[in-house]
Amino acid sequence: xxxxxxxxxxxxxxxxxxxxxxxxxxxxxxxxxxxxxxxxxxxxxxxxxxxxxxxxxxxxxxxxxxxxxxxxxxxxxxxxxxxxxxxxxxxxxxxxxxxxxxxxxxxxxxxxxxxxxxxxxxxxxxxxxxxxxxxxxxxxxxxxxxxxxxxxxxxxxxxxxxxxxxxxxxxxxxxxxxxxxxxxxxxxxxxxxxxxxxxxxxxxxxxxxxxxxxxxxxxxxxxxxxxxxxxxxxxxxxxxxxxxxxxxxxxxxxxxxxxxxxxxxxxxxxxxxxxxxxxxxxxxxxxxxxxxxxxxxxxxxxxxxxxxxxxxxxxxxxxxxxxxxxxxxxxxxxxxxxxxxxxxxxxxxxxxxxxxxxxxxxxxxxxxxxxxxxxxxxxxxxxxxxxxxxxxxxxxxxxxxxxxxxxxxxxxxxxxxxxxxxxxxxxxxxxxxxxxxxxxxxxxxxxx
Numbered sequence: 001x002x003x004x005x006x007x008x009x010x011x012x013x014x015x016x017x018x019x020x021x022x023x024x025x026x027x028x029x030x031x032x033x034x035x036x037x038x039x040x041x042x043x044x045x046x047x048x049x050x051x052x053x054x055x056x057x058x059x060x061x062x063x064x065x066x067x068x069x070x071x072x073x074x075x076x077x078x079x080x081x082x083x084x085x086x087x088x089x090x091x092x093x094x095x096x097x098x099x100x101x102x103x104x105x106x107x108x109x110x111x112x113x114x115x116x117x118x119x120x121x122x123x124x125x126x127x128x129x130x131x132x133x134x135x136x137x138x139x140x141x142x143x144x145x146x147x148x149x150x151x152x153x154x155x156x157x158x159x160x161x162x163x164x165x166x167x168x169x170x171x172x173x174x175x176x177x178x179x180x181x182x183x184x185x186x187x188x189x190x191x192x193x194x195x196x197x198x199x200x201x202x203x204x205x206x207x208x209x210x211x212x213x214x215x216x217x218x219x220x221x222x223x224x225x226x227x228x229x230x231x232x233x234x235x236x237x238x239x240x241x242x243x244x245x246x247x248x249x250x251x252x253x254x255x256x257x258x259x260x261x262x263x264x265x266x267x268x269x270x271x272x273x274x275x276x277x278x279x280x281x282x283x284x285x286x287x288x289x290x291x292x293x294x295x296x297x298x299x300x301x302x303x304x305x306x307x308x309x310x311x312x313x314x315x316x317x318x319x320x321x322x323x324x325x326x327x328x329x330x331x332x333x334x335x336x337x338x339x340x341x342x343x344x345x346x347x348x349x350x351x352x353x354x355x356x357x358x359x360x361x362x363x364x365x366x367x368x369x370x371x372x373x374x375x376x377x378x379x380x381x382x383x384x385x386x387x388x389x390x391x392x393x394x395x396x397x398x399x400x401x402x403x404x405x406x407x408x409x410x411x412x413x414x415x416x417x418x419x420x421x422x423x424x425x426x427x428x429x430x431x432x433x434x435x436x437x438x439x440x441x442x443x444x445x446x447x448x
Contacts, residue, residue, distance in 0.1 A: 001092070001093070001144070001146055001149075001164075001194055002033045002034075002035060003143065003144050004143075004144040004193065005032075005033060005067070005068070005092060005093050005095075005145050005146075006033050007132060007133060007136070007143070007144075008093075008095060009031060009067070009090075009095040009098070010133040011131045011132065011133055012095050012099060013029065014131075015131075016099070016107065016108045019134075020133065020135060023281065023359055024052065024055060025055060027062070028061075028062060028063065028099075028107075029062075029063045029065070029102070030052060030055070030062065030063070030064050030065065030096065031065040031066075031067050031090070031106055031304055032045065032048060032049055032052065032064075032066055032067065032068075033067045033069070034049075034066065034067065034068040034069055034070035035068060035069055036068075036069045036070050036159060036163060036346075037069070037158075037159065037160065038341060038344040038346075039344040039345070039346065040344065042070065045070050045281075046070075049066060049070075049083060049086070050431055052085070053085045057085070057119065063087050063088070063098075063101070063105075063107070064085060064086050064087055064166040065086065065087060065089070065090055065097075065098050065101075066079065066083065066086045066088075066089050066090070067089075067090040067091075067092075067098075068090070068092050068094040069092055069159075069160070069164060070163075071089045071090060071091055071092070071278070072091060072092070072162065072163035072165075073091050073163065073164065073165040074163075076089035077126075081249070088101040091420070092149070092163070092164050092165075093146065093164075099182075102243065102407075109416055111370060117369045118298035120152075120304065126322070130178055131181070131185070132182070132185050132187075137185050137186070137240055138185060138186040139186070139422060139423075140185075140186065140187055140423075141186075141187065141188050141189060141394055141395065141396045141397075141405075141422065141423040142187065142188070142189045142190070142191065142192070142394070142396055143182045143190050143191075144191050144193050144277075145175060145179060145182070145190050145191065145192055145193065146170070146176055146193045146194070147169065147175050147192045147193060147194055147200050147226065148167060148169045148170070148193075148194035148195070148196070148197065148199060148200045148201075148203075149164065149165070149167075149168045149169075149170070149194075150164045150165040150166050150167050150168050150169065150195065151164065151166070151167055151195035151196060152166045152167040152199075152203075153195075153196055153199075153245070153285075154283065154350070155272075155279045155282055155283050155284060156281060156283040156349060156350040156351040156354070157282055157312065157315065157343065157349055157350075157351040158346075158349060159346040159347070159348060160195055162348045162349070164195070166203075167195075167196075167199060167202070167203050168203060169199075169200050169201050169202070169203050169204050169222070170200075171204070172222070172226050172229060172444060173213060173224065175192075175226060175230070176226075176229055176230060176233070179230050179233045179236065179340050180233055181424075183233050183234065183235035183236050184235065186423060187235075187236070188235070188236065188237045188238065188394055188425070189236070189237060189238035189239070189240065189394055190230070190236060190238075190239060190240070191239075191240040191241065191242060192226070192227075192239070192240070192241040192242075193229075193241075193242065194241075194242075194243070195243065196244070196245040196248055196403055197223065197241050197242055197243060198223060198241070198244050198249045198250070198253065199245070199248055200222050200223045201208045201221075201222020201223065201225075201226070202222070202309045203328065204222065214279055221250065221252055221253065223241070223253060224252060224253060227239065227241070227256055227257075227260060227263055228256070228260065229441055231260050231261075231262050231263065236262060237262065237394065237425060238263075238264055238394060238408065239262050239263045239264065240263075240264050240266060240311065240410075241263075242268035243268045243269075243270065243310075244267060244268055244269045245269070245270070245285075246269055246270075246271070246284070246285075246286045246290060246291050246294050247284070247285035247286045247290075248423055249267075249269060249294060250298055251301075254301045254302065255298060256303060257302060257305075258301050258302050262409040263406060264409070264410070265302050265304060265305040265306065265409060266305065266306045266408065266409050266410045267298055267305060267306070267307050267308070267310070268305075268308045268309075269291075269294065269295075269298075269307060269308070269309060270309050270310035270311075270339075271288075271291050271309045271310070271311060271329070272284055272310060272311060272312050273311065273312065273315065273318075273322075273325075273326050273327065274288055274311075274325040274326030274327070274329030274330065275288065275318075275322040275323075275325040275326060276288055277322065278315055278317075278318055278322055278326075281315065281317070281351070281355070282312075282315060282351070283350065287418070288325070288329060291329075292329075292332075292333070295307060295335075304409070305409070306336035306337070306409035306410055306411070307333075307335045307336055307337075308335065308336060308337035308339070308410065309330075309335050309337070309338050309339070310338070310339045310340075310341070311326060311330070311338055311339070311340045311341070311371060312341055312342070312343050313326070313340065313341070313342055313343065313364055313367035313368050313371065314342050314359040314363065314364030314367060314368075315343045315351070315359070316343070316344040316351060316355030316356055316357055316358055316359065317355060317358065317359075318343075318359055325369050326371070327370060327371060327374065330371060330374060330378070331374060331378075334378050334381075334382070334411070335375075335378070336379065336382060336409065336411075337375075337379070337410065338371065338375040340362040340368050340369070340371045340372055340375070341365065342361070342365065342367075342368050343357070343359070345357045376435040376436075377435075379435045379436070380433070380434065380435040383411065383433040383434065383435065383438060384433050384434055386411075386430045386433060386438060387430055387431075387432075387433050388429070388430060388431075389429070389430050390427055390429050390430075390443060391407045391411070391413065391427070391428055391430060391438075391440070392407065392408065392425055392426070392427055392428075393405035393406060393407050393413045393425070393426055393428055394406060394423075394424075394425055394426075395421040395422055395423065395424050395426055396422075397422065398422070400413075401416065402414040402415060402416050402439075403416070403417060403421045403422075403426075405426065407423075411437075411438060412436070412437040412438065413428055413430070413437070413438045413439070413440055414437060414438070414439050414440075415428050415440050415441055415442055416441075417440065417441075417442050421442075426442050426444055427442065427443050427444035428440035428441065428442055428443065429441055429442075429443050430445075
């Protein structure tokens with residue numbers, strides 16, 4: 001979400017005549033885009049923001065802006081007192097305050113700014129003219145496209161609903177126009193984003209004012225309809241979507257992934273815990289049996305699908321036995337990727353108000369490491385099965401002399417070659433496997 005927001009703001013600033021610089025000390029305008037999903041992320045953002053204070057002191061005319069979840073949808077006045085060297089505060093997905101500030105202070109041509117402000121509004125929710133930043137145009141193989149902003153589910157540990165606001169879906173027309181614009185600029189793969197992407201369209205109303213019906217009816221499932229429409233965009237080779245929620249992911253969505261060739265057979269479905277009591281206290285809305293059944297449904301319908309999950313260890317009151325349930329579930333299901341985090345209490349959330357953060361930090365870290373080690377073994381074994389196989393990757397960049405890209409199932413692959421493969425689909429023979437990446441050699445001819 002933040003990457004997509006930053007791209008939109010960068011495009012708007014370039015339209016005003018600004019150009020990017022790699023060094024903050026050389027910038028006339030500095031925007032810090034922030035995430036606060038965990039306390040460590042918020043602490044890091046505040047530390048970076050504090051490091052910008054001397055730059056403002058050296059050049060008072062320099063504009064510093066704070067953006068994203070640290071600002072949130074709340075009144076920014078308390079932040080103005082806390083960070084007086086910040087000139088403007090931008091809620092998530094809203095570039096307008098900065099563009100207005102630059103205009104009002106005579107830092108851009110007024111007519112140009114008015115046009116850019118209108119453009120920014122279209123980029124936010126009604127995009128038909130989306131332009132990637134100049135340095136990325138024709139050089140970005142992938143792009144993120146938000147389709148539903150905010151969240152209304154309110155898991156007990158999550159601060160996102162308080163910072164990004166309630167669920168708001170963009171219209172399919174706006175999203176389709178953005179996908180077309182990105183494809184025309186060389187993007188080959190887009191990822192549709194939502195805190196709960198399966199909830200896309202549930203807040204939209206039909207012309208008669210009635211809410212959309214349940215996702216069990218394919219004709220009424222807005223996400224499936226959107227996937228089918230974007231599948232028709234010329235130039236796009238791959239479509240992904242994330243993040244799904246076990247309570248809202250329906251079987252017809254799995255069928256749609258199986259039926260649409262451009263949609264990658266990869267699912268991001270967080271489980272968060274492997275114990276029913278912990279899941280209930282997290283207010284996740286499903287049981288371990290429900291999650292296990294969902295994984296089995298995915299694998300039955302799409303045997304070669306990859307599945308990623310998120311897990312939180314050390315939730316308030318989590319016992320050794322309850323943690324062991326999570327460990328055993330991960331060992332049983334053998335998922336392709338697991339993002340493992342220690343529980344972090346966040347102000348305003350139900351968990352912080354109702355439960356004591358009573359699992360010691362060292363125990364949280366022990367549990368995190370145990371799951372991380374287990375997942376490493378699982379993925380190493382899964383990846384080893386690919387040794388000698390040919391896989392297709394979309395080449396996204398070059399690092400330390402090697403091209404890199406991802407398979408349709410989201411596996412990271414590196415290979416060496418002197419030709420320019422950026423943005424190309426390459427067939428690669430896997431010659432080495434590890435738990436976190438693969439190495440291979442190209443066996444397909446690069447297209448002219």
